[in-house]
Amino acid sequence: MYFITFSEKLGTNGSVIARSVSEQMGYHFYDTEAIENTAREMGFLRDVKEVDEKVPSLFERLFSHRPEIQLDRLSSVIYELASRGNAVFLGRGSFMFLRAFRCALHVRVTASPEKRIQNLMERGFVREAAIKAIERSDHERRAFVRFAFGVDSESTDLYDIILNLDNLTEALAIDTVLFMARSEEIKNRSIDAMKSLEMMAFTRRVEAVLVEAGIGILGIPPTSVSVSVPEPGKIQLSGFVGHPMDKVRAEEALKGVKGVQSIDNQIEVLDLHKYPG
Numbered sequence: 001m002y003f004i005t006f007s008e009k010l011g012t013n014g015s016v017i018a019r020s021v022s023e024q025m026g027y028h029f030y031d032t033e034a035i036e037n038t039a040r041e042m043g044f045l046r047d048v049k050e051v052d053e054k055v056p057s058l059f060e061r062l063f064s065h066r067p068e069i070q071l072d073r074l075s076s077v078i079y080e081l082a083s084r085g086n087a088v089f090l091g092r093g094s095f096m097f098l099r100a101f102r103c104a105l106h107v108r109v110t111a112s113p114e115k116r117i118q119n120l121m122e123r124g125f126v127r128e129a130a131i132k133a134i135e136r137s138d139h140e141r142r143a144f145v146r147f148a149f150g151v152d153s154e155s156t157d158l159y160d161i162i163l164n165l166d167n168l169t170e171a172l173a174i175d176t177v178l179f180m181a182r183s184e185e186i187k188n189r190s191i192d193a194m195k196s197l198e199m200m201a202f203t204r205r206v207e208a209v210l211v212e213a214g215i216g217i218l219g220i221p222p223t224s225v226s227v228s229v230p231e232p233g234k235i236q237l238s239g240f241v242g243h244p245m246d247k248v249r250a251e252e253a254l255k256g257v258k259g260v261q262s263i264d265n266q267i268e269v270l271d272l273h274k275y276p277g
Helices: 014-025 030-043 045-050 058-063 066-082 113-122 127-149 171-182 196-212 246-253
Strands: 004-007 028-029 086-090 104-110 161-164 224-229 235-239 262-265
Touching: 004 014, 014 028, 014 086, 014 104, 014 171, 028 030, 030 045, 030 066, 045 066, 066 086, 066 196, 104 171, 113 224, 161 171, 196 224, 196 246, 235 246, 246 262
Parallel strands: 004 086, 004 104, 028 086, 104 161, 235 262
Antiparallel strands: 224 235
8 A cells, every 4th residue: 555645835735736646546535624524433523623733732731631632543543544545645744643654655845935925815815814824834833743743844854755836837746746656666665554554543542542531651650551452452551550440440441442352451550659759
């Protein structure tokens, strides 16, 4: 299977290029709407909608686990869609979630500020509104990628190709991506990613459930719970909690996760008297 991810700057018309590539390759096309539809099917719509390529508030980051839960659920949706076969993804951090797969081609679409302003004005923006929209979008998306993945979205090494539409027509940009996607060099990078994707999606769902249940998945000292999936549907829990009921709650919470077949609960209960304060 093969994946093509597109990361676009506002006003570059990258979505037009991405959709055309998916149509000509015969691939599924997953933009925000398609991703949210799948999130709805999985029961994650609220969390995924809130991950709108914006950094959570300082309050949320300091006093809530919601940002971690939301990212886990977004990643599980991306992996679920990818496991369905050849696809083009547009935005939603897909270029980072699928970075580990050599069978993915990552495309960045950019252009000069003036070109982007002109494109937005053609859509009906007045100039000042276009400038503000571009500045806000660039700031929010760059900050989101840094928060979620710890990298700078402007780093060129994150992408296989960067298309600057100042001097490229959309038609030539599309042909360029198609040439790369169809090349033997790119095809030879492909691996059998199906099982790995399914396992990653499943693991992210499990981790999000534990975080939401207040179990120590985030490693808050002295408790920490780890999840591993040795085989599809089989969960192994390890690590430490501070109360016997936390061990029980962890297992009970996971019994309702779709796809869980068995739970090997190896969590140990700590004697918290050893951890004063």
